[in-house]
């Protein structure tokens with residue numbers, strides 16, 4: 575498959591290399607973050623917060639007063655995020671855990687509850703993507719994708735819900751994807767794993783609503799994180815670091831609405847909004863935060 579197809583499909587012909595002169599872009603900074611400390615006195619857990627969207631969410635929840643427990647496998651990054659939060663006056667604990675291992679996931683959840691005395695919001699965010707055609711995908715890659723993006727979400731819900739109920743109710747967020755609804759070449763296993771999230775969120779919402787637990791998927795479109803960098807070898811194998819950075823920062827014709835990638839902080843802002851009391855009647859849905867990527871035809 576040529577890198578042209580990859581480029582059309584992810585950055586969708588994005589400019590950097592080809593140029594899209596005159597394209598109107600919504601490059602303006604996101605609206606000012608909500609003010610106030612909506613999570614004062616709350617305990618929040620985030621899986622996969624060593625980088626990207628999870629990292630920004632952990633920082634943002636702590637910034638609004640939450641005590642945050644988070645996991646990820648890369649210890650150096652985990653300690654770094656914990657340090658950053660504490661240096662800004664927030665409270666956070668990094669606990670190394672691989673969400674593919676049920677015992678590690680359960681221990682992580684229980685340790686957060688023991689450390690902070692309850693659980694009010696759980697954000698099941700850890701995710702991976704192997705960029706392969708379905709016909710080239712190995713069994714190990716398929717199982718890694720499903721174990722991380724789907725099974726760990728189910729197990730997360732299973733382990734988190736009793737604690738949230740005991741704490742008087744709360745919210746389970748899952749980081750889904752625009753790939754719940756549409757897909758592209760090289761994303762077959764990922765799309766299947768995120769499609770499972772759609773079903774899990776609905777099922778959990780109808781089973782847990784009576785316990786005072788809302789369950790919502792935050793479904794990002796293309797967001798500038800390490801996950802997008804994983805496409806580089808397919809889309810722009812010959813690009814220098816500078817060219818790749820320019821390609822990502824440039825206009826994105828495939829993102830029909832805003833014509834740019836999201837910044838991870840914008841997804842964190844959305845996560846805080848969805849988990850907040852302002853959204854007290856929202857449950858059992860996937861909320862697309864994709865800059866209008868799926869709005870076009």
Ligand SMILES: NC(=O)c1ccc[n+]([C@@H]2O[C@H](COP(=O)([O-])OP(=O)(O)OC[C@H]3O[C@@H](n4cnc5c(N)ncnc54)[C@H](OP(=O)(O)O)[C@@H]3O)[C@@H](O)[C@H]2O)c1
Nearest residue numbers: 622624625626627646647648672673700701751796797799
């Ligand atoms: N970026 C996008 O365009 C995009 C679009 C739609 C949805 N998403 C979703 O957003 C979520 C976050 O991804 P991201 O874009 O922020 O990418 P990222 O920077 O690569 O973050 C992924 C996070 O998941 C963690 N993780 C992966 N496997 C794990 C495991 N087995 N156990 C524990 N943690 C694990 C990683 O930590 P360690 O490596 O340290 O374990 C990392 O903190 C994912 O669910 C992804 O599918 C991303």
